[in-house]
Amino acid sequence: MLITRKFEFDAGHRISTHLSQCRNLHGHRYVLEVTIAGGIIADAGVPEQGMVMDFSDVKRVIREALVDRWDHAFLVYAGDTRVLEFLQSLENHKTVVLEVQPTAENLALIAFDILRHTFRNRYAGRLELEHVRLFETPNCWADVDKAVFKSATVDRIAES
Ligand SMILES: Nc1nc2c(c(=O)[nH]1)N=C([C@H](O)[C@H](O)COP(=O)(O)OP(=O)(O)OP(=O)(O)O)CN2
Numbered sequence: 001m002l003i004t005r006k007f008e009f010d011a012g013h014r015i016s017t018h019l020s021q022c023r024n025l026h027g028h029r030y031v032l033e034v035t036i037a038g039g040i041i042a043d044a045g046v047p048e049q050g051m052v053m054d055f056s057d058v059k060r061v062i063r064e065a066l067v068d069r070w071d072h073a074f075l076v077y078a079g080d081t082r083v084l085e086f087l088q089s090l091e092n093h094k095t096v097v098l099e100v101q102p103t104a105e106n107l108a109l110i111a112f113d114i115l116r117h118t119f120r121n122r123y124a125g126r127l128e129l130e131h132v133r134l135f136e137t138p139n140c141w142a143d144v145d146k147a148v149f150k151s152a153t154v155d156r157i158a159e160s
């Protein structure tokens with residue numbers, strides 16, 4: 001059985017190698033859809049009877065692991081040194097440093113990687129991350145599932 005929860009967060013970024021307007025510092029209201037796979041809990045009388053996972057727990061776990069870390073942060077490529085140095089010069093600025101350009105594709109892969117570990121560590125064998133969809137704009141999004149994740153390469157993911 002699959003269940004999905006949607007999140008929204010605001011973050012700044014730029015694609016430093018982009019030839020057009022995306023090389024400018026700008027932000028998006030990202031929309032993240034996370035799909036979890038698992039069996040329906042059948043035990044009579046338990047609070048989660050009839051559920052794969054309580055949606056409020058899905059919200060808490062995913063916000064802690066990812067959404068609260070990226071919300072109102074600037075997502076910067078480690079290779080974008082001028083912007084990185086500027087952000088690091090700002091006291092207490094919420095900056096997430098990535099080893100890859102913060103495109104929708106890379107952010108979706110990183111989100112998948114973080115969340116697959118989260119679910120594996122907390123719910124091994126019972127629940128598994130199935131799918132992540134990240135909208136950068138209402139018209140542009142990237143999808144990652146297990147097959148896509150396997151074939152894609154995210155060399156290193158660093159956050160600060
Ligand atoms: N394959 C990708 N292409 C682009 C990405 C990306 O992550 N993956 N990102 C950008 C920019 O970040 C940009 O913010 C989006 O650009 P654009 O296509 O211009 O989007 P709009 O704001 O114009 O969106 P509309 O839905 O057309 O209003 C560029 N390309």
Ligand SMILES: [Zn+2]
Binds near residue numbers: 013022026027136
């Ligand atoms: Zn953008």
